[in-house]
Amino acid sequence: MTEQQAALTALLDLQAVDSELHAIMVKAKSLRESEHVRALLARRTQAIEAAKQLDARGREAANAVDAAETTVREIQAKIDRDTERLNHGGTAKDLMGIQHEIDTLTTQRGEAEDAQYQAMEHAEAVAADREQKLPLLRAADAQARDAVTERDQALAELKERHGELTAQRPERVSAVGHESLVARYDSLRNARGGGRIAVARFERETCGACGTHMSPGDAQSIRNAPAGTMPTCIECSALLVR
Ligand SMILES: [Zn+2]
Structure with missing residues (x-):
């Protein structure tokens, strides 16, 4: 696993924690x-x-x-x-x-x-x-x-x-290891009222955050994004983990 992949995997773990925290707040409010x-x-x-x-x-x-x-x-x-x-x-x-x-x-x-x-x-x-x-x-x-x-x-x-x-x-934040990546993640997550999914897997040509299925062209550019760059979803701006 490259350093970038490891950081992204850790970021996905952080997102899992934040998603659950957000769901808890929503549930508590409705209760x-x-x-x-x-x-x-x-x-x-x-x-x-x-x-x-x-x-x-x-x-x-x-x-x-x-x-x-x-x-x-x-x-x-x-x-x-x-x-x-x-x-x-x-x-x-x-x-x-x-x-x-x-x-x-x-x-x-x-x-x-x-x-x-x-x-x-x-x-x-x-x-x-x-x-x-x-x-x-x-x-x-x-x-x-x-x-x-x-x-x-x-x-x-x-x-x-x-x-x-x-x-x-x-602990999850420090596992990511890149402050700038966490900062970018946090700003995506807190945009437009907060509680957004800021990082997700890109599987079967689909954004794991918003569920958008990409056109073959968009999918290809996401898959072929050069190492070190971070492709994002054209619909919801989530960071996509290939
Ligand atoms: Zn999306």
Whole structure:
């Protein structure tokens, strides 16, 4: 292997590292911007809000039951008091007055008991609705958490691999042995937004970087480029290794 061939082979190895580093960055970006995770998190937020509303409705309904019970109890206490007064006796006029009050209170108690019954029915309906919806809301929460865990794990793996490759890179650079070649490679790689393939094999008349199949004339001039010169792809400018 000539010195130039050895340098180019080392450059191909460097490109392999850089391509993987680039792929990792692309993958990490798409994981961070994942629409799937974003949608699940939005659904989780909605589910939490819906669960809070269900809890609030439940508390409200329970409070209404308590209030209705209190009303019934208070009316009953008044009836009991009046009944006791009635039993203690008095003038006919007083007794009639008390009896009238008891009758009025009894009607009120009937209404209050109806209201209490309705409040209980409402509370049961609210509780049943909550029972039915909570599993779905919990599932939305769990799904979002799982998706985030999975994404974070994938990102952690990418980060680890990125670290390994970054640590390997200086060694790969020095294996090339020609600073000017590495500089040319880097400038090709970082052109137009970066992440480009800067060096590739030229096999079967085709550029390994962009896949362009060369005309017979172009292919011949690449194959016959004098030693010491570095042919490049006419389409993507990648350095071609023959
Ligand atoms: Zn090309």
